[in-house]
Amino acid sequence: MSRAAHRGRTVQVLGGVGVVAAALGVTQAAAQEVMHTEAATMPSPGTGVIRPQFHVYEYGTRPGSDEKSVREYEALTRISYGLARAWAVSLDVPVRWTDTLMTDGTREDDEGVGDIDAVFKCRVYRDDSDPISTLRAVVLAGAGITSGDARPFGSQSVNPKIGGALTMVRGRWGFNQDVIYTFNTGGRRETNMGGEGPDDALAYNSAVVYRVWPPRFSSETHGAWYVFGEVNGLYETNGDNELRFTPGVMYEGRRWSAEVVVQLPLADSLDHRPELDWAVGGGLRISF
Amino acid sequence: MRTKQWKTLARRGAMAGAGLVVSVMLLGCAGGGQPRGTMAEGVVHQVTDDERAMTRSAAPLEWDSAVLWVNGLGCPQCSNNVDRQLKRISGVQDVHVDLSGGKVTARFMPGRRPSGQRLSQAMENAGVTLVKIEKGPEAGWVGAP
Numbered sequence: 001m002s003r004a005a006h007r008g009r010t011v012q013v014l015g016g017v018g019v020v021a022a023a024l025g026v027t028q029a030a031a032q033e034v035m036h037t038e039a040a041t042m043p044s045p046g047t048g049v050i051r052p053q054f055h056v057y058e059y060g061t062r063p064g065s066d067e068k069s070v071r072e073y074e075a076l077t078r079i080s081y082g083l084a085r086a087w088a089v090s091l092d093v094p095v096r097w098t099d100t101l102m103t104d105g106t107r108e109d110d111e112g113v114g115d116i117d118a119v120f121k122c123r124v125y126r127d128d129s130d131p132i133s134t135l136r137a138v139v140l141a142g143a144g145i146t147s148g149d150a151r152p153f154g155s156q157s158v159n160p161k162i163g164g165a166l167t168m169v170r171g172r173w174g175f176n177q178d179v180i181y182t183f184n185t186g187g188r189r190e191t192n193m194g195g196e197g198p199d200d201a202l203a204y205n206s207a208v209v210y211r212v213w214p215p216r217f218s219s220e221t222h223g224a225w226y227v228f229g230e231v232n233g234l235y236e237t238n239g240d241n242e243l244r245f246t247p248g249v250m251y252e253g254r255r256w257s258a259e260v261v262v263q264l265p266l267a268d269s270l271d272h273r274p275e276l277d278w279a280v281g282g283g284l285r286i287s288f
Numbered sequence: 289m290r291t292k293q294w295k296t297l298a299r300r301g302a303m304a305g306a307g308l309v310v311s312v313m314l315l316g317c318a319g320g321g322q323p324r325g326t327m328a329e330g331v332v333h334q335v336t337d338d339e340r341a342m343t344r345s346a347a348p349l350e351w352d353s354a355v356l357w358v359n360g361l362g363c364p365q366c367s368n369n370v371d372r373q374l375k376r377i378s379g380v381q382d383v384h385v386d387l388s389g390g391k392v393t394a395r396f397m398p399g400r401r402p403s404g405q406r407l408s409q410a411m412e413n414a415g416v417t418l419v420k421i422e423k424g425p426e427a428g429w430v431g432a433p
Binding site: 032041042043044045046047085123126128129130131132133134169174216217218219221222223224229231243244245247252253254255257264265266267277278285287 | 295301302308333360363364367369373376386387390391413415416
């Protein structure tokens with residue numbers, strides 16, 4: 001397929017996602033969710049959340065290859081829907097472009113649709129101790145399923161995943177923790193940016209959220225500003241391990257939210273994939 | 289060289305930030321054992337056995353509006369969950385959510401009052417806990433303060 005045809009297909013996918021978003025209308029979502037850490041919150045039955053995000057990642061040299069640096073652009077759309085009380089499902093659809101600088105100074109670019117993550121969320125614990133505070137836990141189970149796109153980012157496989165997440169809200173503070181293990185059955189080492197190669201992956205993320213404004217909710221509160229910090233970890237069974245720090249700002253209204261983050265490398269031991277130099281991201285959460 | 293300096297600086301900044309995140313998490317967890325309600329901006333619901341029974345009763349409420357006191361209403365978007373689940377109940381005409389104290393006021397259509405049990409189910413669906421139900425305002429409407 002020609003490059004122009006590739007671009008056309010990507011535009012079609014993005015257009016399709018946009019049309020779905022528009023057709024769904026627009027309304028409610030779940031709170032205390034940050035960009036990269038799962039939360040033990042979910043849409044209530046019969047409602048949903050569409051969450052378009054855009055990320056730019058700058059990576060360094062890929063070990064054992066001619067790639068000097070890689071810049072990746074990712075348009076990620078997550079749709080979550082409340083199936084029943086304490087049950088929800090989410091779909092993540094990533095569309096990616098990469099611009100790779102080779103050691104000989106030439107450039108290569110790729111684009112494609114990555115694996116679609118389909119994950120069920122089941123709340124197994126909830127303790128609402130006062131009007132604001134809560135402690136919740138969920139079990140996550142699903143799979144990364146190939147989108148069918150034969151271009152570089154599709155694994156052409158089904159990769160089961162299982163994990164859990166915990167959310168605690170105490171007044172102006174919120175805490176999220178997740179652990180998710182992915183049993184990778186396919187994937188390519190040459191395009192793996194973390195967790196998408198043939199080796200199994202364990203993601204472990206922590207987040208702290210602080211409500212900056214308003215300091216106290218009132219009967220007229222319709223929105224709130226939050227700052228948050230995440231520590232995002234990813235271990236692969238090939239021995240690669242990486243920690244990233246992700247500070248961000250979020251505005252949460254009653255029917256929509258917006259968030260922006262920066263992501264920086266914290267510590268890593270990577271022999272099979274490039275290390276992150278920096279990343280930025282932004283996104284919306286719109287309820288329907 | 290400049291890239292390397294930037295990376296070192298970024299890594300140190302990230303290290304400091306991550307340290308802050310971990311410290312705050314530890315402090316937050318340590319505070320988890322405090323008495324219930326003490327961190328909810330000064331509001332604690334006191335519930336009698338009769339009020340608790342009302343949330344389980346299948347009998348229609350006797351009022352045209354009710355105040356539902358709920359726990360776990362920690363954010364603006366949670367209030368939207370509550371609003372939408374309540375409005376699915378036949379007979380619920382208007383809903384107003386006051387985040388400051390977990391106070392939800394619902395007005396019912398004449399002759400179509402829901403039961404406490406049905407309201408409690410709606411709150412469960414919304415992901416919050418209904419603590420008690422009280423008689424709502426008789427005149428005017430709190431939704432338009």
